[in-house]
Amino acid sequence: MAVPCIFLLCVSTLYYYIFFFSPSELHQLHRTAFHFQPSKNWMNDPNGPMFYRGYYHLFYQWNPYAAVWGNISWGHAVSKDLVHWHHLEVALAPDQWYDMYGCWSGSATFVNDGKPVLVYTGWSNVPSSPDRKVQMQALAMPADHEDPLLRKWVKAPQNPIVTAPEGIDSNFFRDPTTAWVGEDGKWRMLIGSQENMTGLALLYTSSDFLTWKRGSAPLHSVDSTGMWECPDFYPVPLLGKHGLNTSSNGKDVMHVLKVSCVYDYYVVGTYVTSNDSFTPVQADLDAGIGLRYDYGKYYASKSFYDGNKNRRILIGWVNESDAEKADIAKGWASVQSFPRMVWLDPHTNYSILQWPIEEVESLRKTKVSLESLPLGKEAIMQVKGIKGAQLEIDVDFQLPEQIQAEAIDVSASNVELICSEKGASRIGVLGPFGLLVLASDDLVEQTAIFFVIVQSKDGLKVLVCSDQSRSSLETNLDKTSYGSSYSLKGGQTYLNLHILVDHSVVETFALGGRVCITCRVYPTKAIDQAARVFVFNNGTVPVLVKNLVIWELADVLIDTL
Ligand code: DQQ
Numbered sequence: 128m129a130v131p132c133i134f135l136l137c138v139s140t141l142y143y144y145i146f147f148f149s150p151s152e153l154h155q156l157h158r159t160a161f162h163f164q165p166s167k168n169w170m171n172d173p174n175g176p177m178f179y180r181g182y183y184h185l186f187y188q189w190n191p192y193a194a195v196w197g198n199i200s201w202g203h204a205v206s207k208d209l210v211h212w213h214h215l216e217v218a219l220a221p222d223q224w225y226d227m228y229g230c231w232s233g234s235a236t237f238v239n240d241g242k243p244v245l246v247y248t249g250w251s252n253v254p255s256s257p258d259r260k261v262q263m264q265a266l267a268m269p270a271d272h273e274d275p276l277l278r279k280w281v282k283a284p285q286n287p288i289v290t291a292p293e294g295i296d297s298n299f300f301r302d303p304t305t306a307w308v309g310e311d312g313k314w315r316m317l318i319g320s321q322e323n324m325t326g327l328a329l330l331y332t333s334s335d336f337l338t339w340k341r342g343s344a345p346l347h348s349v350d351s352t353g354m355w356e357c358p359d360f361y362p363v364p365l366l367g368k369h370g371l372n373t374s375s376n377g378k379d380v381m382h383v384l385k386v387s388c389v390y391d392y393y394v395v396g397t398y399v400t401s402n403d404s405f406t407p408v409q410a411d412l413d414a415g416i417g418l419r420y421d422y423g424k425y426y427a428s429k430s431f432y433d434g435n436k437n438r439r440i441l442i443g444w445v446n447e448s449d450a451e452k453a454d455i456a457k458g459w460a461s462v463q464s465f466p467r468m469v470w471l472d473p474h475t476n477y478s479i480l481q482w483p484i485e486e487v488e489s490l491r492k493t494k495v496s497l498e499s500l501p502l503g504k505e506a507i508m509q510v511k512g513i514k515g516a517q518l519e520i521d522v523d524f525q526l527p528e529q530i531q532a533e534a535i536d537v538s539a540s541n542v543e544l545i546c547s548e549k550g551a552s553r554i555g556v557l558g559p560f561g562l563l564v565l566a567s568d569d570l571v572e573q574t575a576i577f578f579v580i581v582q583s584k585d586g587l588k589v590l591v592c593s594d595q596s597r598s599s600l601e602t603n604l605d606k607t608s609y610g611s612s613y614s615l616k617g618g619q620t621y622l623n624l625h626i627l628v629d630h631s632v633v634e635t636f637a638l639g640g641r642v643c644i645t646c647r648v649y650p651t652k653a654i655d656q657a658a659r660v661f662v663f664n665n666g667t668v669p670v671l672v673k674n675l676v677i678w679e680l681a682d683v684l685i686d687t688l
Contacts, residue, residue, distance in 0.1 A: 155457075156654045156655055158630065159629040159630050160516075160517045160680070160682045161210065161517065161680055161681070162464070162465055162629050162632055163185065163204070163212055163442075163462060163685070164461075165189055166214060167194070168189065168190050168191060168192065168193055168194050168458070168459060169189065169190040169193060169195050169197070169454070169459075169460045169461065170187050170444075170460065170461040171444050171446070172357060172429070173185060173186070173429045173442040173444060173463055174186040174234070174245075175233060175235035175247075176440065176442055177237075177243055177431050178431070178434055179243055179275065180275035181275055182206065182275050183205065184203065184205055184277060185203070185205075185206070185212070185442070186203050186218055186219075186245070187201070187202045187463065188231070188444075189201065189217070193455075194455050194458055194459055195451060195454065195455065198229070199231060200217045200219060200220045200229075200230055201218040201219035201247070202214070202218070203215045203217065203218040203278075204685070205688070208489065209484055210466075210484075210486045210490065210683055213685070213686055213687065214686070214687040215276060215278055218245075218277075219282075221249075221250075223249070223265075223282055223286065225263055226247075226250060227251050228252070228260065230248075230265075231247060231262070231302065232356075232357055233264075233303050234246060234303055234305040234306075236305050236306040236314075236336075236373075238314075238336055242272050243269060244266060244267065244336065245266070245267045246264055246266055246267075246288070246316065247265055247267070248263070248264055248265075248301040248302055249264070249265045249287055250262055253297075262297055262298065262300045262301045263300070264287060264288055264289040264318065264339075265282060265283070265286040265287050265288060266283040266286060266337070267283065268281055268283065269281070276688065285337050288337055288339060289303075289331060289339045292329075294322070295320055296320075296321075296322075299321045300319075300320050301318065301319055301320075302318065302319045302356055302358060303316050303318050304316050304317040304359060304360050305360075305431070306333075309332070309403070310376075310401050312334075313334055314332060314333045314334070315331065315333075315342075316330075316339075317329065317330060317358045318331060319355040319356050319357060319358045320355065321353055321354040324350070324351050324352075325348050325352070326348060326354065326386060326388055326414065326415050327345045328345055328346045328348065328358045328384065330344070330403055342403055344403075346403060349413050349414050349416060352386070352392075352415030352416065353388050354388060355386040355387070355388055356387040356427060357386070357427040357429065358385065359429055359430055360382060360384050360385075361382065361439060362380045363380070363469070363471045364379060364380060365379045365381055368468070368470040370432045370433060370437055370438040370440075373432055376398065382397065382398040382405065383395055383479060385414070387428070388415045390419050390421075391419060391425055391426055391428050391443060392415050392417060392419055392420075393414065393417075394409075394412060394413050395476065395477045396408055408476055408477040409477045412477055412478075419611070420441070420443065420643060421443065421464075422593075422611040422642065423593060423609040423635075424446055424609075425443040425445055427443065428441055428442060428443030430442075438468050439468065439469050439470065440467065440468060440469075440484065441464075441466070441469045441481065442463050442464055442467075444463060445464050445647065446460075446461050446647070447460050447461060447647055448595075448604055448646070448648070449603065449649060450603050464634060465487065465629075465634055466484045467483060468482050468483075469481050478641070480639060480640040481636060481643050483627060483634075487519060487627070487680070490680040490681045490683070491519065491678040491681075493679045494679075495511070495512040495513045496674070496675060497672065497675050498672075498673065498674055500671065500675070501670075501672075502560060502663070502664035502669060502670050502671065502672060504554075504664065504668075504669065505665060506662075506669075507570075508661060509659055510659075510660045513660060513677045513679060514656055514657075514659055514660075515655065515658055516565060516629070516630045516653075516655050516658045517630070517682070518564070518677055518679060518680060520627075520628070520675070520678075521676045521677075522662070522675040523621045523622070523673040524578065524622045524670050524673065525620055525621055525670065525672075526580070527557070527670065530557060530587060531668055532557055532581050532582040532587055533557075533581055534582045535582070536583050537581055537590065537612045539611075539612075542590065542611055542612050543609060543610050546590060546592035546608045546609065547596070547610075550592075550594045550596055551563075551573075551577050551592070551663070551665065552575075552597075552665060553665065554665055555665060555667070556580075556668055557668045557670070558579035558590070558664075558666045558670075559575070559577040559579050559592070559664075559666060560577060560662075560663060560664035560670050561662075561663065562626065562661065562662055562663075563662075565598065565633065565654075566658065566659045566661055567657065567658075567659070568659060571652065572653040573597050573661070574594070574597075574598040574633055575592075575594040575597075575663075576591075576592070576594075576626060576635050576637075576644070578590065579666075580615060581612075585614075586615070587614070587615040588612045589638065590610055590611075591611055591612070591613065591635075591637040591638065592608060593609045593635060593644045595646050596608060598646075599649045599650050613637075613638055621673060622638065623637065623638060623639055624636075625637075625640075627680075632647060632648075633645070660677060662675065
């Protein structure tokens with residue numbers, strides 16, 4: 128007699144809870160080892176990252192009192208290497224009339240001889256009509272510039288420094304960017320907004336950082352994209368991986384505008400400071416409709432120029448995929464992505480590349496590697512000699528000389544659906560092939576990161592997919608598959624995956640950092656030392672694992688200074 132799957136699922140879940148881990152033990156095993164997390168409670172957007180006097184500073188939207196969003200304050204941590212963090216006291220708490228409901232997102236800027244200031248959004252009500260909530264911008268300065276830890280912050284007596292202008296709804300007026308200096312020597316910053324569903328990056332200018340004037344037009348806007356939260360605007364060199372100070376510009380410089388509207392979209396363009404015009408390189412890849420930093424769980428990101436190592440670093444909020452009830456039981460919610468370096472793709476002038484910062488290498492422990500492993504049809508092989516839930520993986524798959532591809536028409540709007548309908552376990556032609564991480568010995572739990580080559584109407588495409596459908600025996604989880612596609616270049620024979628696995632986070636950098644996908648998974652069996660890695664090919668066409676390297680990564684103990 129066939130036993131209903133749901134019955135088996137419940138029994139095995141129960142079995143593992145009873146004989147292996149209690150729910151609360153499991154919850155703690157899902158905490159990450161080298162991704163940034165507060166000691167407890169809810170966190171969302173990263174705010175005001177910067178490097179100052181030998182320390183990296185990371186602020187973040189934090190609820191000090193509960194594992195759900197609310198009482199939003201700026202948590203604060205410092206690090207010497209962007210990997211080992213020390214928690215400090217709250218930097219900004221909602222304690223003024225203009226931020227009484229929360230100190231929302233914002234940015235850091237170095238003013239007058241490199242002194243940092245923070246501009247953030249205060250959420251409050253209108254004194255004359257207490258039921259109406261409004262957003263306005265406020266300024267904070269360090270109490271002591273000589274303190275490299277910048278432990279104490281003082282809010283400016285002139286606050287709020289910017290309130291919503293005529294014609295802009297004060298419920299859609301938030302998240303100031305890092306400011307930069309234009310040709311005329313004046314400061315500029317952007318504030319996210321919307322008007323009739325048109326996403327807006329409102330431009331403000333100032334000579335003294337206290338009095339701000341709205342520009343004659345927004346720096347940029349795109350119809351039907353909704354509220355633009357957490358805008359970010361920064362220069363990247365036309366050639367090279369190095370970073371640029373936010374005020375840099377010139378003929379060898381392009382600019383990236385990122386806006387958060389459901390997802391983190393970015394667009395590369397040219398910015399002319401004399402008239403504050405920003406023109407995307409490709410209008411069809413505009414902000415809110417084109418390219419995304421990450422095709423998984425990743426939002427409200429913020430970049431900063433790291434003067435210490437002359438690079439631009441990007442950090443994004445990685446939310447949970449479980450229910451709010453589970454977050455309350457865990458006592459914590461959300462992590463920050465592992466810091467990434469960003470630079471312009473030398474093969475295009477309209478897209479960027481992302482890669483985990485080199486400091487990850489300081490965490491590497493045991494390493495296994497293999498070369499030239501053929502993967503025939505329906506091949507699956509466990510990578511021996513390595514286990515665990517803290518890994519860095521790098522793999523190159525070699526494609527056959529003759530590309531055979533299934534005819535599947537791919538567009539930005541259907542790729543996620545294709546990745547889920549045509550998941551990792553079905554038999555395809557050239558793919559699905561890739562890796563299973565956080566997999567149990569019996570494979571009932573597995574998170575698949577894989578490629579499929581398809582013939583789309585507009586040419587050969589590589590689908591990069593992340594299939595979470597079997598990532599956990601737990602059912603009350605969002606297991607949506609994620610994916611994106613990329614044009615397969617003529618003569619391209621290798622496809623690379625670089626993956627960071629950290630208990631409940633899998634961060635994938637595919638095709639040399641061209642496609643990134645972050646997912647949250649909560650295995651019940653494939654946890655900690657019981658987690659395995661497999662390589663697989665479910666296509667009928669054989670592929671070769673040209674090189675595979677896996678490092679176990681060390682824990683990072685985050686303490687309080
Ligand atoms: N989170 C903040 C807002 C921002 C939103 C509030 C984006 O400032 O718009 O916690 O996640």
